[in-house]
Amino acid sequence: MSHTVQSSGTGVRPDRPLRAVPPRGDGGGASRRRPRRNKALERREFRGLVSPHSLNTPRGRIIYWIVLVTIVVFFTAIFVFPLYWMATGALKSSEEIAQIPPTFFPTSIDFSVYAEAWDQLELGTFLLNTVIYAGGAWLFTLAIDVTAAYALSKLRPVLGKVVLALMLSTLMIPPMVILLPAYLTVKELPILGWNLLNTPWVIWLPAAANGFFIFLLKRFFDSIPRELLEAAQIDGAGSVRILWSVVLPISRPIIGVVSILAVVSVWKDFVWPLLVLPDGEKMPISVGIASLAAQMPQNVLMAALVIASIPAIVVFFVFQRSIMAGLTAGSLKG
């Protein structure tokens, strides 16, 4: 559980704006600043703990390459090999996977175990559920948090500061601690009395109540110059129009970061869907696999795990940059 919280954004309060800052309007200042920053980056590129000079000596170079190769091999063994073992475990027959000592390469490349896992576990249903939960959570998060952050940042209503403080205060509450009351709440919503268990709402709406997203978005909106909005106002645009055609286009980078974080955190979440989606037909993929894991042969389970991790790996591969930006956006400067 440790750290998953950071990646989905909890208590961390960034103090440094994201690299993508909305245009300031004056091209002169930006272009004056750029070369200086580049030079600083360049210099940093060549200088860390070890001086470039000692790296250029023959001895330094040999040590450097030994260290580099060791690290690459070591990292591959620790972080990639388990995944290789998972993917090849799923290609082995049930006799081969139980064999001692194990085979390093599967004796035959046979994808039928994957097909078996797909059919037996109804992975299609689980995957579709996960997509529905993650997609809906993404839409609700954007619709609700962007408008709220815009209102708090640019319209500044009465008591806006109090509302913001209350929203940010939720970041200090460890999520597991309010698990039980949150469960009881969705089981019977106060006042309305609705039971949200086993409906998508139980994932979608709590996902939008995210103080970290509000914080990220509001901080970005705060940096948008007022003149830009006032110009639109003079042209007769209302608040909705300004949000849609002025604020949103500028805010694409931060919306990208929030989108990725929102989708990934729903995709990774386990405990909440475990409690609130007990119906086997409604489970997302990780809960579904975990609930059936005990009754499955080892190779089929591994195939299911591979199928469950492929979307995550693909998303990471494609959106690596935004994901890492989101991670450091959530951390303090050292």
Add this chain to the structure above:
Amino acid sequence: MTTMTARGSRRRTPGAVRRGLRRNLTAYGFLCGALICFGFFSWYPMVREFLLSFQKTNFVGPPEWVGLQNFQTVIEDSAFAQAWINTAAFTGLALVIGYAIPFVVAIVLNELRHAKGYLRFVVYLPVMLPPAVAVLLFKWFYDPGPGLFNQILSTVNLPTLSWLDSTSTALISLVLVSTWMNLGTGTLIYLAALQSIPSELYEAAELDGASLLRRVWHVTIPQTKLILLVMLLLQIVATMQVFIEPYLLTGGGPEDATVTVVYLMYQYAFSFGNFGGGGALGLMLMIVLMVFSAIYLRVSRDNQT
């Protein structure tokens, strides 16, 4: 730019009042979705957590006030002390293994000029996997028979272990999975912090004749002190909430060796149907974690300026 609005509000013309009213109405129109979501799923549960631990909830009639009875029930439970000891041990072991390693890894990665993208990708890969996947994968590795770890141990002629099945190794096995899953987060955050250290400092230290280790001690660590402290606090708060590892790997066993506070809380609510007892445990955990959160808040506020 401010002239129009400032003058308007000072004079309080009827137009300005109407405009202010309209602005507020629009703002709360925009806010209502968030207010509903936060209200139902964040603020109300926070309040309810307090009520829950002093009530008896049986889902038939209205909840009944029972004072401190829930606390008494859980404290008298034999698993209670064990759960706190396990949680503290888990957190401690996770710090010993998982706190220094990402920092060291980040320092080394920061010196490399090749394969950086690959190494960064690889170290963060386990973080992207759904935790349930990583945990179930390791469950297979821990299998005493054909499991990967014992096979590796026997290949290099070391005695094999019973991993999850023995009271002495179960908890540390849980820590290992958790560390593997989360190492990437710390590494990348430290890496970003290291890149903001001005290289002049290293140059100056080198001119003064400081050795490599002294440069780490006198430049790198002081320059990243704040982020190190923040990560320490965040890691404590995060690992003390450990649940998924005992839930999927051991079910709290063997002999309560891996029952953690959150796992016990889950058991109270969903195995024993005692939400009051679970709520009491949650409240106690919240108070403990709040101490760390308060320190964290203090640290980040002091360093804001």
